[in-house]
Amino acid sequence: MNSLEEKLKNPVWYSLQETHKKFLIEYDGVQFYNPEINNFGAFFNAEKTPGALTQYAEKADKFFLVSEDGVPNINTDTTILEKKIDGCQMVLENLTEVTITEELVLLTEKHINEVYDLIWLVMPGFYQKRGFEMGKFFGIFKDNKLVAISGQRMQTDDFIEISSVVTHPNYTKRGYAKQLIYHTSKDIIKENKLPMLHTNKGNLAIPLYEKLGFKLSRDMNWWLFSKK
Structure with a gap:
C-alpha cells in the first residue's frame, strides 16, 4: 500500500488509480484522464512518454503531464512542448x-x-x-x-x-x-x-x-x- 506522502508526490497518477479510476485512459504505463473530464496525465517512466503523448494527442488538443521532478521525453515529430509551468503543492x-x-x-x-x-x-x-x-x-x-x-x-x-x-x-x-x-x-x-x-x-x-x-x-x- 502506498503512503500519503507517496501519493502526494504523483497526485494525478494515484487519483487515477483510486477515486478517479473510472476516468482513466492508459497508454503503455502512462496514465491520463479522459480528456472530456480533465487534460492531465502522469508517469513514472519517462521512456514510456513519447509514444503515450503521441497517442493521447489524438484525443486532446492541449494537455499536461504533471510531475514533481520527472522530465518527460517526447517524440518531436508528433508532439510539441509548448511550455513548462513551474508550480507548487x-x-x-x-x-x-x-x-x-x-x-x-x-x-x-x-x-x-x-x-x-x-x-x-x-x-x-x-x-x-x-x-x-x-x-x-x-x-x-x-x-x-x-x-x-x-x-x-x-x-x-x-x-x-x-x-x-x-x-x-x-x-x-x-x-x-x-x-x-x-x-x-x-x-x-x-x-x-x-x-x-x-x-x-x-x-x-x-x-x-x-x-x-x-x-x-x-x-x-x-x-x-x-x-x-
Whole structure:
C-alpha cells in the first residue's frame, strides 16, 4: 500500500488509480484522464512518454503531464512542448477559523454551464465542462448569478485537491475565496481526507492559502503539450 506522502508526490497518477479510476485512459504505463473530464496525465517512466503523448494527442488538443521532478521525453515529430509551468503543492497543516458571512451553496448539475463560464472568464483554458464530475463544487450567488466558486479536482483515498477557486472580477476583495476555501477544506476533513491544492510559484494567492493554514510542501510542475 502506498503512503500519503507517496501519493502526494504523483497526485494525478494515484487519483487515477483510486477515486478517479473510472476516468482513466492508459497508454503503455502512462496514465491520463479522459480528456472530456480533465487534460492531465502522469508517469513514472519517462521512456514510456513519447509514444503515450503521441497517442493521447489524438484525443486532446492541449494537455499536461504533471510531475514533481520527472522530465518527460517526447517524440518531436508528433508532439510539441509548448511550455513548462513551474508550480507548487500546498497541504493543509492547521485550518484557521474563518467567519462565514455568505450563503455557500453546494452546486448541482443545473449549475454546470455557470461554473464553466465563470472559470473560463477568470482562468481560460484549464477546465473542461465535465470537470464538474471530479468532485464537489461550492458557490456564492449575488444578483441571481454565480460570482465565486471553490471546487474539488484530483482525489484519492487519502487527499482531495481544492481547485477552481475563482471570483468574478466585479466581486473580488470581499472575502469570498477565503470563505469558500475554508468551507471546502472543512468538508474534506469531514471525509477524513487531507485538503491540498496546487498553484503557480509566486501566485499572489499563496499568502491567503498560508493564512488559512496551508503550507508549501513541494514543487509540482505542469508540462503543456499539443499535437504537431
